[in-house]
Amino acid sequence: MSKQAETLNVERIREDFPILEREFDGTQLVYLDNAATTHTPEPVVETITDYYRTYNANVHRGIHQLSQEASIAYEEAHDRVAEFIGASGGREEIVFTKNTTESMNLVAYAWGLNELGPGDEVVLTEMEHHASLVTWQQIAKRTGAECKYIPITDEGRLDMEAADELITDDTKMVSVVHVSNTLGTINPVSELADVAHDHGAYIFVDGAQSVPNRPVDVEAIDADFLAFSGHKMAGPTGIGVLYGKRHILEGMEPYLYGGEMILKVDFEDSTWNELPWKYEAGTPVICQGIALASACDYLDDIGMERIERHEAELAAYAYDRLREHDDVEVYGPPGDDRGGLVAFNLEGVHAHDLSSILNDSAVAVRAGDHCTQPLHDVLGATASARASFYIYNTRAEVDRLVEAVDDARQLFA
Structure with a gap:
């Protein structure tokens, strides 16, 4: 049996995450907030520790040995991330930012402010994260462009017939979330890329909820841009990635100015460094x-197809268990056709109150609008509770979630 066909050895994986052994009032933690932030395994922590203990130095600034070692490791990290997402252009197509939001803003400011104007359109979806929706909304206001939104169906999928009508020759950018962080919907980004390119538009894929838990090949989906964050894929906080096709990145102006991104400076003008350092x-x-590259190694060792299958199985199981009672509304497509999360509400109980009761049982979920306020308006919900899964979660933990929801039901009966 091939590695990719095997199931995950979850108990072995959990050994790499000692935080999961924490107890609260004698009850072991069930961590189901992975769509917000995953935990960091020991091999990645060791990479961070090794850097600070043995070769901590600034990069591209010194001839001394430590700087050379740090520079090589940092540059090779770009190559490793490029390999992880199938970017054959290598490091030149990989810009390190601090998170997905900054990656979005980089393109919106460096490309959008210069390329958009009155009469131009940016097409988004009703399920966009604020990182995409707010960013393009504000850039449109500054440039005179217009934002349009692909609606969702009653099942929480994109209305692709509407998408075909909304994306026109006036469209300059299509920005779409790959996997919805609220609905769990897996969007047909490759199909949307074809439609966008047929009209001469670019497509920006928000991969924050897809790159961490399924194989993503930027060239296979033909994304012009793709963004994701390290802290959602077993990596550290403070690191994000912007992938961009090389010819597009070369034609854009920088978003931030200062040291490192310059090639030559005099009192009159400056010229920019080569990719990706230009950004x-x-x-x-x-x-x-460097730690993100280590996280890529860790996930690849497990197998991205196995990770995808494990999360899908947990999501389907949670979807079915939560829907055993008529007073629970679960949002999004059926359980066997979604990413590894379920957002739901218990009738008569606000999501914040529900989350607090779950916390009393040491079950950690997120409650709120999940940075998708307009989507919650469409759903007719002020907020929702969200359970999201990762490589170290189990069916037994889903059962703990359902038991805690039952406790809340009894408490508010």
């Missing part, structure tokens, strides 16, 4: 980038 002004996220 990494100042001292970059050195340790975080």
Whole structure:
């Protein structure tokens, strides 16, 4: 049996995450907030520790040995991330930022402010994260462009017939979330890329909820841009990635100015460094980038197809268990056709109150609008509770979630 066909050895994986052994009032933690932030395994922590203990130095600034070692490791981290997402252009197509939001803003400011104007359109979806929706909304206001939104169906999928009508020759950018962080919907980004390109538009894929838990090949889906964050994929906080096709990145102006991103400076003008350093002004996220490469190694060792299958199985199981009672509304597509999360509400109980009761049982979920306020307006919900899964979660933990929801039901009966 091939590695990718095997199931995850979850108990073995959990040994790499000692935080999961924490107890609260004698009850072991059940961590189901992975769509917000995953935990960091020991091999990645060791990478961080090794950097600070043995070769901590600034990159591209010194001839001394430590700087050379740090520079090589940092540059090779770009190559490793490029390999992880199938970017054959290598490091030149990989810009390190601090998170997905900054990656979005980089393109919106460096490309959007210069390329958008009155009469131009940016097409988004009703399920966009604020990182995409707010960013393009504000850039449109500054440039005179218009934002349009692909609606969702009653089942929480994109209305692709509407998408075909909304994406026109006036569309310059289509920005779409790959996997919804609220609905769990897996969007047909490759199909949307074809439609966008047929009209001469670019497509920006928000991969924050897809790159961590399923195989993503940027060239296979033909994304012009793709963004994701390290802290959602077993890496550290403070590191994000912007992938961009090389010819597009070369034609854009920098977003931030200062040291590192320049090639030559005089009192009259400046010229920009080569890719990707052109977009990494100042001292970059050195340790975080090296640790992200370590996280890519860790996930690849497990197998991205196995990770995808494990999360899908947990999501389907949670979907079915939560829907055993009519007073629970679960949002999004059926359980066997979604990413590894379920957002839901218990009738008569606000999501914040529900989350607090779950916390009393040491079950950690997120409650709120999940940075998708407009989507919650469409759903007719002020907020929702969200359970999201990762490589170290089990069916037994889903059962603990359901038991805690039952406790809340009894408490508010």
